[in-house]
Amino acid sequence: MKLKSWKELPEGAIIPGAPNSPEFKTGDWRTERPVINFDKCTHCHLCWLYCPDSSILTENGKIKGVDYDHCKGCGICAEVCPPSIKAITMEKEEV
Amino acid sequence: MEKGTFIKMALTGNEAYAYAMKQINPDVVAAYPITPATEIVQIFSKYVANGEVDTEFIPVESEHSALSACVGASVGGARVMTGTSSQGLALMHEIQYIAAGLRLPIVMAVANRTLSAPINIHGDHSDTMGSRDSGWIQIYTENANEAYHSVIMAIKIAETVNLPAMVMLDGFIISHEMEVVNTLPDEEVKKFIGERKPLYNLFDFENPVTVGPLDLQDYYFEHKRQQMEAMFNAKKVILEITKKYNDTFGTDIPAFVEPYRLDDAEYAVVALSSAASTLKEIIDEWREKGEKVGLLRLRITRPFPYEEVKKYLSGIKAVGVMDRAETHSTLGGPMLQEVKAALYDAEKRPKITGFVFGLGGRDFDDEQANTVLSMIKDLKDGKELPLYSFIGVRE
Numbered sequence: 113m114k115l116k117s118w119k120e121l122p123e124g125a126i127i128p129g130a131p132n133s134p135e136f137k138t139g140d141w142r143t144e145r146p147v148i149n150f151d152k153c154t155h156c157h158l159c160w161l162y163c164p165d166s167s168i169l170t171e172n173g174k175i176k177g178v179d180y181d182h183c184k185g186c187g188i189c190a191e192v193c194p195p196s197i198k199a200i201t202m203e204k205e206e207v
Numbered sequence: 208m209e210k211g212t213f214i215k216m217a218l219t220g221n222e223a224y225a226y227a228m229k230q231i232n233p234d235v236v237a238a239y240p241i242t243p244a245t246e247i248v249q250i251f252s253k254y255v256a257n258g259e260v261d262t263e264f265i266p267v268e269s270e271h272s273a274l275s276a277c278v279g280a281s282v283g284g285a286r287v288m289t290g291t292s293s294q295g296l297a298l299m300h301e302i303q304y305i306a307a308g309l310r311l312p313i314v315m316a317v318a319n320r321t322l323s324a325p326i327n328i329h330g331d332h333s334d335t336m337g338s339r340d341s342g343w344i345q346i347y348t349e350n351a352n353e354a355y356h357s358v359i360m361a362i363k364i365a366e367t368v369n370l371p372a373m374v375m376l377d378g379f380i381i382s383h384e385m386e387v388v389n390t391l392p393d394e395e396v397k398k399f400i401g402e403r404k405p406l407y408n409l410f411d412f413e414n415p416v417t418v419g420p421l422d423l424q425d426y427y428f429e430h431k432r433q434q435m436e437a438m439f440n441a442k443k444v445i446l447e448i449t450k451k452y453n454d455t456f457g458t459d460i461p462a463f464v465e466p467y468r469l470d471d472a473e474y475a476v477v478a479l480s481s482a483a484s485t486l487k488e489i490i491d492e493w494r495e496k497g498e499k500v501g502l503l504r505l506r507i508t509r510p511f512p513y514e515e516v517k518k519y520l521s522g523i524k525a526v527g528v529m530d531r532a533e534t535h536s537t538l539g540g541p542m543l544q545e546v547k548a549a550l551y552d553a554e555k556r557p558k559i560t561g562f563v564f565g566l567g568g569r570d571f572d573d574e575q576a577n578t579v580l581s582m583i584k585d586l587k588d589g590k591e592l593p594l595y596s597f598i599g600v601r602e
């Protein structure tokens with residue numbers, strides 16, 4: 113994204129329009145990434161419910177994967193995935 | 208109204224502030240009382256109670272909350288005012304930067320008072336000098352009449368450039384002294400200030416905006432540059448609005464500076480606010496004795512009138528700058544430093560010295576004014592003077 117000059121910005125330090133949070137990629141400082149094992153996943157949606165960045169993708173009642181543009185790697189999803197299932201593992205990001 | 212015909216009222220400085228606020232009829236006033244500014248909002252709250260204004264009056268639990276409430280209301284598009292002094296202004300410090308950074312044209316009436324410690328309720332400029340870098344337009348008025356007109360103009364100026372403005376008068380010396388104020392009829396004030404046109408409409412649900420989001424290394428600097436552009440632009444806007452005001456009403460309010468008997472002056476004194484009145488009297492006496500001395504009163508210090516300072520003071524042999532505040536930098540008072548900076552690249556740079564006086568409301572009297580003029584005269588005649596001196600303190 114090309115950054116705007118001060119002359120191009122709206123005054124008052126506002127962000128016009130909504131929604132615009134998708135444009136702010138919060139995933140670029142992640143140190144670990146959640147990886148879902150779909151052989152184990154029961155699609156209970158607990159990870160989807162708890163993810164603070166709405167980064168667990170779902171479609172028609174099925175978990176589809178992780179939005180790595182916005183997932184910040186907090187590990188909450190892996191933590192809340194039921195112990196008997198443990199479908200999510202946190203893997204180190206390559207630097 | 209016929210130009211130059213005013214409704215004469217006997218008002219104290221605080222009453223003049225409150226009366227101007229009544230005529231402005233702001234949408235929201237949020238305030239907390241503090242001496243010597245208490246009366247401003249106390250009188251204003253009576254107008255609210257009597258139904259003489261349409262204002263939503265928010266009595267809060269601190270000045271921090273007062274200015275915070277003002278910020279919220281101003282973001283919502285309201286015309287917002289408040290008033291304070293001293294510790295109250297200091298408590299608002301954090302929010303002052305937010306009001307300016309969000310480009311909110313809040314207008315604040317300040318009765319200047321010193322800061323603790325030691326605790327003291329009387330007038331000097333320590334409070335507002337501490338807000339020099341907060342991004343507010345700063346207007347120092349000489350008397351109640353000027354304060355009245357300045358508050359009205361400040362609304363128009365602030366809302367044109369979308370920056371907050373504070374209008375000062377000297378605590379007690381002006382805030383509690385009664386004088387004749389040339390007021391305008393309500394409808395003239397209303398017509399002059401018009402309606403506020405906010406940068407955005409928070410209630411336009413079709414076009415939502417986010418106010419006050421996190422702004423990091425990639426954009427913060429651009430927003431600050433833009434805020435600075437508003438302050439650069441304020442220079443022009445202040446000149447235009449002051450001229451229009453004077454032309455419309457027949458007033459004679461100077462914009463940035465007021466030169467007094469400077470034309471052929473060989474030496475001059477620079478002062479703010481009510482001390483300028485004392486100095487004018489003494490300068491008149493010195494002029495009668497044939498002394499070529501004059502005064503430059505700084506009225507608006509943010510944006511700083513460096514062009515005017517250069518225009519009026521370059522070529523004068525010696526200049527003394529009065530400060531009713533300390534910077535504790537050992538470099539002299541705030542105005543001494545800024546006037547010096549403005550004159551650094553003047554073609555004919557005067558010799559300059561500074562005077563810190565009147566701290567904690569210590570009277571600035573004829574004797575002190577005479578001492579100041581004598582010292583500047585000495586400087587003109589080649590005597591070495593310190594960087595700055597303390598006037599009126601017991602040695």
Ligand code: SF4
Nearest residue numbers: 163183184186187189
């Ligand atoms: S690691 Fe955190 S941010 Fe990423 S998907 Fe899991 S819960 Fe969401």
Ligand code: SF4
Nearest residue numbers: 153154156157159193
């Ligand atoms: S919590 Fe575990 S089992 Fe449940 S949907 Fe998420 S990954 Fe699948």
